[in-house]
Amino acid sequence: MEEKIKSLQDRLNRYNYEYHVLDAPTIPDSEYDKLLHELIALEEQYPEYRTDSSPTVRVGGAVLSRFEKVAHDTPMLSLGNAFNEEDLRAFDKRIRESVGEVEYMCELKIDGLAVSLKYEAGQLVQGATRGDGTVGENITSNLRTIGAIPLSLDRSLSFEVRGEAYMPKSSFEKLNTEREKNGEALFQNPRNAAAGSLRQLDPKLAAKRNLSIFLYSVNDLTELEADTQSGALDELDQAGFKTNRERKLVTDIEGVLEYIAYWEKHRNDLEYDIDGIVIKVNAFNSQEDLGFTAKSPRWAIAYKFPAEEVVT
Numbered sequence: 001m002e003e004k005i006k007s008l009q010d011r012l013n014r015y016n017y018e019y020h021v022l023d024a025p026t027i028p029d030s031e032y033d034k035l036l037h038e039l040i041a042l043e044e045q046y047p048e049y050r051t052d053s054s055p056t057v058r059v060g061g062a063v064l065s066r067f068e069k070v071a072h073d074t075p076m077l078s079l080g081n082a083f084n085e086e087d088l089r090a091f092d093k094r095i096r097e098s099v100g101e102v103e104y105m106c107e108l109k110i111d112g113l114a115v116s117l118k119y120e121a122g123q124l125v126q127g128a129t130r131g132d133g134t135v136g137e138n139i140t141s142n143l144r145t146i147g148a149i150p151l152s153l154d155r156s157l158s159f160e161v162r163g164e165a166y167m168p169k170s171s172f173e174k175l176n177t178e179r180e181k182n183g184e185a186l187f188q189n190p191r192n193a194a195a196g197s198l199r200q201l202d203p204k205l206a207a208k209r210n211l212s213i214f215l216y217s218v219n220d221l222t223e224l225e226a227d228t229q230s231g232a233l234d235e236l237d238q239a240g241f242k243t244n245r246e247r248k249l250v251t252d253i254e255g256v257l258e259y260i261a262y263w264e265k266h267r268n269d270l271e272y273d274i275d276g277i278v279i280k281v282n283a284f285n286s287q288e289d290l291g292f293t294a295k296s297p298r299w300a301i302a303y304k305f306p307a308e309e310v311v312t
């Protein structure tokens with residue numbers, strides 16, 4: 001019986017990955033639900049086989065009275081900002097004067113909530129908010145309800161990954177329509193809705209909010225072979241994490257400016273909100289040479305889109 005339960009758990013975790021990470025389900029939702037209920041019944045009968053990484057425990061957990069504070073192993077820093085081409089060229093000049101010619105990794109700046117996920121031997125052991133950058137809140141039970149977050153990895157990796165939890169625009173519209181019907185206050189934007197959802201003390205409520213996540217950095221690189229940001233993101237893909245596929249490696253600041261111009265024009269075609277572009281020096285050895293200021297990395301900058309005129 002253990003084999004049957006284990007294989008059903010693995011099968012459902014795979015389907016979950018296809019649906020939430022690849023956005024390419026291979027079975028209809030009805031089939032997934034049928035198999036999930038079959039597994040729930042079997043785990044009721046044989047609770048000794050209900051492991052922490054079983055797909056049936058995504059929406060478990062008691063209702064918390066408050067969130068425990070957790071200290072981050074290394075601070076979750078913010079980024080320096082650039083508001084125009086001049087700022088970007090100044091950033092590029094400073095980089096090149098310091099470490100010579102570099103490649104840049106361009107990534108969309110997701111308008112959500114920065115979170116940290118910790119894995120030990122391939123198991124998700126902790127999920128936390130950024131908080132003040134040094135101390136965050138333990139919201140593991142809420143983050144476990146996000147389908148795009150793997151509860152266990154195929155490889156027995158022990159590391160911390162960081163990313164941005166967000167609410168897709170379509171889920172935001174649906175949520176506000178429902179809240180309007182129930183006479184509840186509306187959320188101003190998907191970012192506030194995502195933050196409000198992850199602050200729910202009852203994970204069953206968070207589970208209903210259809211949140212997702214893009215992972216974009218690994219905190220301790222010992223477990224990875226990659227020596228560039230581009231390589232690290234590809235390894236996160238292979239490890240089963242959802243990363244943002246619009247990323248682009250460019251060879252100079254002209255490439256950065258082209259990427260920014262493209263997404264300034266096409267950002268509304270995305271299924272999620274972005275508030276800018278993150279530009280990073282791609283090579284980790286150059287990142288190490290450049291280091292950090294007290295507040296942010298010297299090897300990255302956030303280009304902020306001009307605030308959109310609100311059409312009243």
Ligand SMILES: NC(=O)c1cnc(N)c2cc(Br)sc12
Nearest residue numbers: 077078107108109110216278
């Ligand atoms: N791709 C990235 O690095 C990225 C995307 N979206 C964001 N909101 C942030 C914030 C920091 Br700090 S980095 C980053």
